[in-house]
Structure formats: structure tokens, C-alpha cells
Amino acid sequence: MSPILHMLEQRIESLSPQERRLAHYILQQPSTVIRLGITQLATQCGISPATVTRFCKTFHFEGFPDFKMKLASELAQQSIPSSYQDIIAGNPLAEIVKAIETNHITSINDTTRLLDLPKLEQAIGYLTRARRIDLYGIATSSIVAQDFYQKLIRVGKNSTSFSDSHMQITSASTLSSEDVALAISYSGETKETIDALSCAKDNGATVLSLTQYSNNKLASMADIALFSSSLEQGVRRGDMASRIAQLHIIDILFTGMISAQFNDSVAKLELSYKNVQRYRKDSGGFE
Numbered sequence: 178m179s180p181i182l183h184m185l186e187q188r189i190e191s192l193s194p195q196e197r198r199l200a201h202y203i204l205q206q207p208s209t210v211i212r213l214g215i216t217q218l219a220t221q222c223g224i225s226p227a228t229v230t231r232f233c234k235t236f237h238f239e240g241f242p243d244f245k246m247k248l249a250s251e252l253a254q255q256s257i258p259s260s261y262q263d264i265i266a267g268n269p270l271a272e273i274v275k276a277i278e279t280n281h282i283t284s285i286n287d288t289t290r291l292l293d294l295p296k297l298e299q300a301i302g303y304l305t306r307a308r309r310i311d312l313y314g315i316a317t318s319s320i321v322a323q324d325f326y327q328k329l330i331r332v333g334k335n336s337t338s339f340s341d342s343h344m345q346i347t348s349a350s351t352l353s354s355e356d357v358a359l360a361i362s363y364s365g366e367t368k369e370t371i372d373a374l375s376c377a378k379d380n381g382a383t384v385l386s387l388t389q390y391s392n393n394k395l396a397s398m399a400d401i402a403l404f405s406s407s408l409e410q411g412v413r414r415g416d417m418a419s420r421i422a423q424l425h426i427i428d429i430l431f432t433g434m435i436s437a438q439f440n441d442s443v444a445k446l447e448l449s450y451k452n453v454q455r456y457r458k459d460s461g462g463f464e
Contacts, residue, residue, distance in 0.1 A: 179251035180291055180390050180406060181244075182207060184236065188392055195224045196232045203248075211249040215241045235392050237402055251290060277417070284418035285425050287406035291390050292429075300401045301433035303383045308355035311382070312338040313345045313373040318361040321387075321423045325359070328431045332445045345373035352382040359385045363405075363419050365393025374398055387423055 185200045192200055199222045203210050210218060218241075219226045229241055238244040262276040304310060310329060314322035319340035326338035339345045352358060358377035362370045365388035374395060378384045386399035389406070396402035405422035435442040 179207075179248070180287055181236075181248050181251055184391050188236075191392075192232075192235075195222075195228050196235070198222050199224060199229060199232050207248060207252055211245050211252065237392065237396060237404070280418040281421045284406050284422040288404075288422040288425055291404050291406065292426075293403075296401050297403065297429065297433070300385055300403060301430055301437065303357050303385070303401070304359075304430060305434045305437045307357040307383075308335065309352065309357075310334060310336040311345075311348050311352060311356065311358040311373075311377060312336060312361070313349075313358065313370050314338075314361040315340060315342070315367050315369050317420055318363060318367070318370070318423070321361050321420060321427060322359075324424060325427045325431065328427070331449045332435065332442045334434075342369035342373065345369065346376050349373050349376035349382075350380060352377050352380045354381040354383075356382045357385060358382045359387065360395055360399070361387045361423060362395050363389050363423070365389060365391060365395040367395070371395055371398070387426060389419065 182204060185204055189197055189200045189204075199218075202218075202222050213221070215226045215229050219229050222229075233239075233241050233244040236244075238247065262280060265272075268276070312322040312326055314320075319338075322338045322340070326336055329336040337348050339348060349358060356377075358374055360370045360374040365386065371394055374384050374386065375398065378398065383401075384399050385401050385403065386395045387403045387405065388396050390404040396404070403426055405419060405426060435446075
């Protein structure tokens with residue numbers, strides 16, 4: 178199933194009766210939907226065109242044309258296998274290696290298909306110009322936040338990353354309109370992360386979110402919402418593929434920032450590399 182259709186299926190019970198009727202129609206006849214105009218679709222579902230537009234914006238699309246274009250793109254790629262394997266008791270090691278490889282590659286492919294390049298470019302611009310960058314994440318998401326932090330510190334970017342919810346609020350309280358806060362949460366509903374981003378927003382910072390592809394609380398708060406694949410299934414998976422998908426986006430953001438300020442950034446990367454080699458106590462190479 179495509180990420181868009183999966184998102185609708187997951188969230189359908191939370192929609193209003195009219196929006197639920199529209200979601201059912203899209204799930205049952207996605208190929209038909211991409212050939213219809215907004216008025217035709219509204220008539221087929223017995224709703225108003227305004228409801229269709231509102232529905233699309235609820236799921237972070239610019240409008241119905243944007244929704245159709247992205248749905249059509251996903252349907253065109255449905256021939257590519259997209260299935261995740263959960264942890265299985267007694268699975269031979271060779272099968273585990275194959276399953277993890279497939280899960281990670283699939284997660285990256287699904288996430289790449291979800292990328293909104295104009296929004297991604299905007300996010301990179303905000304991060305590049307920011308006086309300071311705050312990174313918020315709890316549990317597994319804190320690992321992703323820490324990964325971005327260690328990248329930013331190598332190029333001299335003033336940034337902080339806290340997994341402690343009190344420290345997140347403390348740091349967010351000192352932000353201003355010159356700063357950026359990026360909140361990371363797979364569900365998009367982590368209360369501590371929502372609180373930290375809300376505090377940053379109240380203090381005038383530009384706020385970004387990185388969540389699964391859904392109409393979640395964190396994404397609805399953000400000035401720019403970035404999404405990773407939401408197709409990973411299974412209660413025993415340990416958020417492995419979803420973490421890889423989030424790191425995929427972090428790498429894209431960081432590379433975009435380096436590219437935008439190439440000469441200065443590369444010089445700082447080289448300097449940090451040389452200094453780590455110089456000051457290491459052992460004689461080994463850089464790790």
C-alpha cells in the first residue's frame with residue numbers, strides 16, 4: 178500500500194463523517210480519484226468541494242491538485258515491493274540479514290517518495306540562517322536528534338540537543354525569532370516533545386517537525402512539517418526502519434546546509450577532522 182493510502186487507512190476513524198466518506202472512496206478507488214476534478218470527486222462522495230480542500234490540508238497537502246499529483250506518483254511506483262518483516266522466533270541468521278536489509282532499503286525508498294522538495298529547501302534555509310538550533314527528541318528519537326547535533330557541532334553551528342524534557346523546555350525558553358527548533362517524534366504525539374516545540378514557538382522561533390506521515394499534533398504545530406515513512410509494522414520491530422528513515426532525512430538536511438555554505442562548512446569539517454586526529458591519545462586514525 179502507498180504511504181498516502183496507508184495514512185488514510187490508519188486515521189480514518191478520527192475523521193468527520195463527511196471526510197470519512199471521502200477517505201473510503203479514495204481507498205476503494207485511488208486510480209479513479211487521480212482522474213477526477215475536485216467538483217467531480219465531491220459529487221461522487223456527496224460532499225462539498227470545500228470539504229475536499231479541507232481534507233487535503235488536514236493531511237498536509239497544499240490542496241487537491243497537490244494531493245492528486247502525489248497520489249498518482251505513489252500509485253505509479255506500486256509495482257516496487259514495499260513490505261516490512263517483523264522479528265520472527267528462530268529465524269536463521271541469513272534470513273535476518275536479508276530482512277533487515279530489505280526493511281531499511283524499503284524505509285528509505287518510501288521516505289524519499291514522501292519528500293516535499295520546496296518544503297525541504299525551506300527547512301534547509303531556516304537551519305542554515307539560524308543563530309541557534311534546538312533539537313528535541315525522547316527515547317529513540319533522541320538518538321536521531323543527537324546524530325544531527327554531532328553533525329552540526331562539526332561545522333560550528335550553535336545547537337543543543339536534550340532528551341530530558343525539563344532541559345528541552347529550559348532551552349526553548351531562551352529562543353528567539355532568529356532561532357530554529359526541530360522536534361523529532363515518530364508518532365508526532367509525544368507530549369514532552371509537543372510541549373518543548375510549543376514553548377519554542379511561543380518564544381518566536383521557527384519550528385520544524387520530523388514525524389511519521391500522518392495528521393499528528395506535532396506536524397500541525399510546525400511551520401514546516403517533514404515526514405518519514407509510516408509503513409513499518411510490527412510490535413517487536415524496535416523502531417529500526419523508522420529510525421533509519423529519520424536519519425535519512427537528517428543526512429539530507431545536513432548535506433543541504435553544507436552545500437549552501439560549501440567553502441566555509443568544508444573548511445570547518447576538515448579542521449575538526451584534523452584536530453580530532455591531533456589530540457587523540459592513541460595513534461589510531463579518525464573513527
